[in-house]
Amino acid sequence: MFDKMKDMLELxxxxxxxxxxxxxxxxxxxxxxxxxxxxxxxxxxxxxxxGDLDSLDKNKVQESIKENINKAFRNAQLEAAKRAMGMGF
Structure with missing residues (x-):
């Protein structure tokens, strides 16, 4: 019982x-x-x-924001998974 509690605390x-x-x-x-x-x-x-917002196409900017955030999130998730596996998760 205490071993499990100790393991949970370590986790x-x-x-x-x-x-x-x-x-x-x-x-x-x-x-x-x-x-x-x-x-x-x-x-x-x-x-x-x-650039200047007035000269940019709103739809292109919105799509670009979405695509770039998603790409950065994918890279972050991959690195987080690597680090978690390295710690024994």
Whole structure:
């Protein structure tokens, strides 16, 4: 019984350590219209629109934002999975 509690406490510590590491990792994606940045906890940190908004096509900018955030999230998820596996999760 105590061994299981000890194992759970150790697992909790590992999870907290992993969360702290993931919060510190940043992933960016950009194209000619937009630059985005997320962390490995899948939080959007920044969205930068390149150029003058008045001269840009709204639909293209919206699509670019979506695509770049999704690309950065995929990269973040891959790195998070690698780190979690390395910690024994």
């Amino acid at each position: 909790k510590k590992k999870a907290e350590q992993l969360k702290k590491e993931l919060d510190g990792l940043k992933f960016a994606s950009e194209d000619s219209l937009v630059k985005t940045e997320v962390n490995a906890s899948l939080e959007v940190l920044a969205v930068e629109i390149k």
